[in-house]
Structure formats: structure tokens, C-alpha cells
Amino acid sequence: MTTDDEIQYNRSLLGVEHEVGVFEVTKEKILGFAISTGETDPVFVDEEKAKESKYGGLIAPPTFCNIFAGDIKRPDIGLEFGDLGFHAGQAIEYKNPVRPGDTLSAKTKLKEVYPKTGRSGKMVFEVWETSFTNQRGDTAATVRESFVHRSKT
Amino acid sequence: MTSDTRYYEDVDVGDDIGPIERAINHGQVVEFVKAWTNDTKPTRFNDPETAANEGLAGPIVPGVMTMAFISRLLTEWAPGVSLNTLDVVFRQLVLHDVVHTLSGIVTDKGMIEGRSEVQCDVFLADPEGTRLIIGKAILELPSRES
Structure with a gap:
């Protein structure tokens, strides 16, 4: 069993926020996301009908900010464990509508690093949390991503 | 609200969500x-x-794209619902052009700080029934009492 104390990584990164980019939300990006995932709700795909909705215009589907999270460059935590890495899981907490013309500032922090033993042996999970804040200062969404590291053998 | 609005009061723990079949x-x-x-x-x-x-x-289908399809499972089940949280585990890869089954089950409901919330487990399974993605979601449904 690997314990927390035995995992070698840069612990000074834990909980420290990093500004990792500003993302422009365009109508084209919202429509590309919505149409490719088969959305039919007019608030996501029909600019004119969306004007009559409670949102007063086009908004992005609830998991939209996930695509920006995938583009973020995170600091290397210097983990000395394993030689394989996988995207193990993701969570999104939706806070406020995202609209065309929004500018989302992203801040990310290393949330936790912990060991686990599964059927494929020892693993270490690296968890990052990223918040997206719009130009009005409202949080649009928080995304938590888990990456698992393990050895080939 | 439209005629197909699903209200908080109409949902019970144990209710099925879907299933729907989708090939991405x-x-x-x-x-x-x-x-x-x-x-x-x-x-x-x-x-x-x-x-x-x-x-x-x-x-393979990007994980974040599969999340968008799981989100659609929930919004098709309850049009106009607010999806507050979706938390998934990617257990296995999802391939293109395979018909997958998306489904869910209501696991809890309650009034949380004035919000009429429903919690559910969600799944994406391959044609053999293997669950490739599992997760949990928290939804806010409209209430007849508000």
C-alpha cells in the first residue's frame, strides 16, 4: 500500500491558484458544441427563438466549459510515480449561463493527490479544480478533473 | 412551463431516467x-x-463529449431542468458509431436552500451492457409550490 506521505510530488502546489488563460465565447463555438452533441433545445441552437426564452438569448449547454478545461496548461507537479496516465473522471458544477461574447478567465489549483490500489495495482490520482469567471465577475462553472497515474507492469 | 415540464413533486426516488440509445x-x-x-x-x-x-x-469519443450526451439524457427526461452538477468516472473508452445506452435512476430528492433538487445516478453502457461511464448528477426541477 502506498501512503500519502510516500508519494513524491511538489506539495507546494497544493491549493495554490494559477491564472491559466482567458477564453472568448463565440456564437460559433456554442453552436458547434450544441449541434455536434445533438442539442435541440432552442436556447442552445436557435438564436431567434432563444430571445423569447427566460434567458433572453442564446446560451451554452451546461457542460460547455469542459472544452476550455481540456485546453489548460497546468504546472507539472513533478510526480514520481508510474509511466502511464489517463483521464479518470470529470465533474462540472454549473453556476451561471454562458453567452456569446462572454470572456471567461480561468484559474486552476491542484486540489489533491492521493493513492489507491485497484485491480491493476497501485495508482495515484491527481485532481485539479478550475473555475471560470465571466467579465461581470460571476462564476460560470467549476470543473474538477481527475488524472490517474500507474505503471505499465 | 410547457406541457412536458417535469415537476419536482412528480419525481420519486427509484424513478428511471431513459433509457435512450445513441450512436455518437x-x-x-x-x-x-x-x-x-x-x-x-x-x-x-x-x-x-x-x-x-x-x-x-x-x-474514441472525447470524455467531455460523452458528458454532453449524458447531460442531454437528463434534459430530455426533464426539459428545462437546471443541471447543477454532473460528476462522472470514465471507466472505459467510448468508440465512434457504436449504439450506446444512456440511462439513469433517481437516488434522492429534497429541498436544499430553497432549491427543489433531485439526485441521480447516470450510466453510459455499450451494447453488451458494460457500463463504460458512471456518474452522479444533481438537477433542479421546477416546483408546483413555487
């Missing part, structure tokens, strides 16, 4: 990746050869 086709993934990355360079998501070189059985 190659063209959809190509369009999604374009919206995501703004380019068309070959990756494991959009190019069979790159996927094969990485030892995959075929190009």
Missing part, C-alpha cells in the same frame, strides 16, 4: 473537436490511423 458518429466527433480545438489536426478522437498507432480499436 464520426462526423459529430469531428465537428465537436473542431469546436473544441479550432483545428482539424489528426488525433485519437478524429483519425483512425492515429488511434491505431496508439493501440486503440478505433477513434
Whole structure:
């Protein structure tokens, strides 16, 4: 069993926020996301009908900010464990509508690093949390991503 | 509210969500990746050869795209619902053009700080019934009492 104390990584990164980019939300990006995932709700795909909705215009589907999270460059935590890495899981907490013309500032922090033993042996999970804040200062969404590291053998 | 609005009061713990069947086709993934990355360079998501070189059985669906389809399962079940949280585990890869089953079950409901919330487990399974993605979601449904 690997314990927390035995995992070698840069612990000074834990909980420290990093500004990792500003993302422009365009109508084209919202429509590309919505149409490719088969959305039919007019608030996501029909600019004119969306004007009559409670949102007063086009908004992005609830998991939209996930695509920006995938583009973020995170600091290397210097983990000395394993030689394989996988995207193990993701969570999104939706806070406020995202609209065309929004500018989302992203801040990310290393949330936790912990060991686990599964059927494929020892693993270490690296968890990052990223918040997206719009130009009005409202949080649009928080995304938590888990990456698992393990050895080939 | 429309006639197909699903109200908080109409939902019980144990209710099924779906199932619905969806094949995420190659063209959809190509369009999604374009919206995501703004380019068309070959990756494991959009190019069979790159996927094969990485030892995959075929190009795969990005995890974040599968989350969008799970989100649709929930919004089709309860149109107009607010999806507050979706938390998933990617257990196995999802391949293009395979008919997958998306489903869920209501596990809890309650009034949380004035919000009429419903919690559920969600799944994406392959044709053999293997659950490739599992997760939990928290939804806010309209209430007849508000």
C-alpha cells in the first residue's frame, strides 16, 4: 500500500491558484458544441427563438466549459510515480449561463493527490479544480478533473 | 412551463431516467473537436490511423463529449431542468458509431436552500451492457409550490 506521505510530488502546489488563460465565447463555438452533441433545445441552437426564452438569448449547454478545461496548461507537479496516465473522471458544477461574447478567465489549483490500489495495482490520482469567471465577475462553472497515474507492469 | 415540464413533486426516488440509445458518429466527433480545438489536426478522437498507432480499436469519443450526451439524457427526461452538477468516472473508452445506452435512476430528492433538487445516478453502457461511464448528477426541477 502506498501512503500519502510516500508519494513524491511538489506539495507546494497544493491549493495554490494559477491564472491559466482567458477564453472568448463565440456564437460559433456554442453552436458547434450544441449541434455536434445533438442539442435541440432552442436556447442552445436557435438564436431567434432563444430571445423569447427566460434567458433572453442564446446560451451554452451546461457542460460547455469542459472544452476550455481540456485546453489548460497546468504546472507539472513533478510526480514520481508510474509511466502511464489517463483521464479518470470529470465533474462540472454549473453556476451561471454562458453567452456569446462572454470572456471567461480561468484559474486552476491542484486540489489533491492521493493513492489507491485497484485491480491493476497501485495508482495515484491527481485532481485539479478550475473555475471560470465571466467579465461581470460571476462564476460560470467549476470543473474538477481527475488524472490517474500507474505503471505499465 | 410547457406541457412536458417535469415537476419536482412528480419525481420519486427509484424513478428511471431513459433509457435512450445513441450512436455518437464520426462526423459529430469531428465537428465537436473542431469546436473544441479550432483545428482539424489528426488525433485519437478524429483519425483512425492515429488511434491505431496508439493501440486503440478505433477513434474514441472525447470524455467531455460523452458528458454532453449524458447531460442531454437528463434534459430530455426533464426539459428545462437546471443541471447543477454532473460528476462522472470514465471507466472505459467510448468508440465512434457504436449504439450506446444512456440511462439513469433517481437516488434522492429534497429541498436544499430553497432549491427543489433531485439526485441521480447516470450510466453510459455499450451494447453488451458494460457500463463504460458512471456518474452522479444533481438537477433542479421546477416546483408546483413555487
